[in-house]
Amino acid sequence: MEYENLEREQSIKVVIVEDSPTQQEYLRYILEKHGYTVFAATNGQQALDLIGEVRPDLLISDVIMPVMNGYDLCRAIKSDPASQEIPVILLTALSDTKDVALALQSGADNFITKPYNEEYLILRIRQILAPERALRMKDWMQSPVPVSFDGEVYQISSDRGQIFEFLLTAYQVAIMKNQEAIRAEERLKVSYENLAVLNQIISLCNTTLSLDELLELTIQKILNLFGFEFGALYLINEERTCAHLRHHVETIPVEESYLDLIQTLDMGLLPNRGVLLNGIPAFFTIDQTTFYEEREKIIFKELGAKAYAMVPVKFGSEVLGVLALTSKNEHEFSDVEIGMFESVGREVGSAVQKALLQERVTTANDEMSLYLDIMTHDINNVITSSMGYANLLEDELTGPQYEFVQKIRTSLDQTIEIIRNVSTIRRLHEKQARLVPMDLDAVIRNQISRFSEIPFTYPGTGVMVYADDLIGQVFTNLIGNSRKFAGDEVSITIGVEEDEGVVEVTVADNGPGIPDDQKAQIFDRFQKGTTSKSGKGLGLFITWMLVEGYGGTIRADDRKDGRPGTAIHFTLKKFL
Structure with missing residues (x-):
């Protein structure tokens, strides 16, 4: 049956009327793909000239065009005895119910709404060109009947069968648009949920918590939101030879002995290498994973893991570590979810980088404070000793020597003032x-x-x-x-x-x-x-x-x- 359809379609000539070059080529591609012979025009007047030359079996026309629109073109075709039996399909956005009435009034055989998909378009063409329909259309009404709708009067020449087809098409279009609206609503709902997930994690990542506090709350939130039971964050060491466990969260108890096995990730192991070296996320179904070492298999068995996600934690293009997640349930890892994981990895990476820098600053400040305490203590001891000797000399000396001692005391006072000021600045920064x-x-x-x-x-x-x-x-x-x-x-x-x-x-x-x-x-x-x-x-x-x-x-x-x-x-x- 399919072969017969293809053989018959290869002999069918179709004129398409479309002023948009892109839309015209798209429509031509679909029709020629299904074996139709296609002729193209960019406006209604060109189409009328083309009809006289090629005598098409079908005309498909856009509605809004320069020179002559689709309604006027259809009216001209149907008013000419030489072309009135050529079926006409109008392409319309169907933004108003009047579009259906205008299409009927112009004598169109049917309409298709934009945007259209390939399968639906070909189905409508085959229905329009069906032999039984062609026989019925030979007996269509010639005298128009006035029909009043929404304050307007339309002259309709179509027979009942044609009007019925229009109504079915309009109903079908309404159903399709409703289904698309439902799908769009579902996509929007998922997008809102994903955005809420990101906002929650971003809010955590922008707090002033310590790194371990941040990781505890963030990993817990990720586990809850994505439905995983175990999560661990690893940071690459300075030598970039392996990644060490920095923090983990478990929603199901795990034996301490097994936790000893997960302290490091070997960067030489194939799946780890791609994530830690190249920053490429990896998602696995454990049952189908055969390349893991015996240690990893033991860990997965203990965790009861059926799904495993490795999300690179990145700051810019630099990979700082990896977020490893396991689930006791099978997981499909949709494209949307993978995109979410990657976004989470970037947000966590920014927070980790900031926290690591803060840790380094804190460590440097602690070291500086220690050195400053030691230096201040030692200098104060020297000043105290020097002041004592200056006091002794002050009692013993007179004349120019006494003035020298006074200058020494002044210099010591200035040193004391400097030390006091430095200590005050330090307290101001620490307080x-x-x-x-x-x-x-x-x-x-x-x-x-x-x-x-x-x-x-x-x-x-x-x-x-x-x-x-x-x-x-x-x-x-x-x-x-x-x-x-x-x-x-x-x-x-x-x-x-x-x-x-x-x-x-x-x-x-x-x-x-x-x-x-x-x-x-x-x-x-x-x-x-x-x-x-x-x-x-x-x-x-x-x-x-x-x-x-x-x-x-x-x-x-x-x-x-x-x-x-x-x-x-x-x-x-x-x-x-």
Whole structure:
């Protein structure tokens, strides 16, 4: 029967009318593939000319075309006795029910909706060209009948059989579109579920957890979402010779002795090599896997595994390790699921890389802190010893020798200040303490007592501010800075003012002041003054860091009482 169809189709001539070159070639390809002889036109007028030349057995036409559209073309064919028996199929998007009425009114024998599939198109063509239908169409009505629909009147010449075919086709199209909508809805549902999976894993990967905490939660989430029972993450060693187990999660108990067998993955083993060296994921049904070593077979048997997934954990193009998952159930591993696994591998890889870098930074900081502690301890011992000798010399020497001892003491004081500043910066980077209410008056008076040789003007205050135990360093640095630049005649005024939840503190001295072009940069890191008394620039930078950390601001200005000197103003949040 199929042979007979093919033999008959090879003698059938079909004119296709399509203004889109791509659509025209696609339609020609399908028809010629099934043995039809094809002639093509790009508009209705060309089609009419072609009909007179080739006398086709069938015409298939697009509806929307230049020069003459499909409806007018069909009407012209059916109104000409020489061509009215040629069946016409219209290709339409069927965006409106009026399309069916217009197709009937034009005299079309049937319609096919775009986009169409090959099987459906050929089926409709064979039905239209069936001998029994051709006999019936010889007796179709010539006189049109007016039909009213949706406020419009259409002149329909088709007989009942033709109208019935149209209705069946329209119903069939509606069913097909409904089925496609259901399939699209299912695909959309799966896409939403996949997106939800990725979002959950991405959310975990963007947390500030430690690497082991991150892996515990992430692997657990992956097992739950994909329906696996055992998951392990391996990281490649620095020599890139093997991968070591970093973390595993089991939802079914596994004997400890078997866990000893899974501590490393051999990169020389065929499936491991492709994943760890080339970053290519691998998915297996255990029953069909014959290339594993005896150790792996023992592991799979203990886990009761029937499916095995190896997902490369990648950061960019670099393979960091592999996520190995096993399931006690058979798994098909669809293309969508494989794509999901690869996306998860990339997300986990980014999180692992960030966590590994954080571990290295933490280790480096710990080592630096240890070295700094040792260095600070040893330097302080040397300073204490040097200060003791300087005190002894100070009591014994006079004249130029005494001045040398004073310079030694000044250098030692500067060294002490540098060590104190470095220690403060370290605490600032390490501190995680919350800000708490503090008695500002007690802080200020404690600092004043440390500089007993300096005359202070301070009326006192009863305000409480948010700060921590480093706030005293703000006053230590500002007072020390004033003493350094104002010299032995220094005097300092400290004022406190309150304003709607903010406290402004002013520390003013009678020194030489700060040039206007330096006031904006004086708190920058390592910014130094231009005098011989300028230090390393750390003190005011630390002061700025502390005030900013308390949520305040700081600025340098001149005194407002008309006397020379510098006034440093900084704000703190008031405890209400």
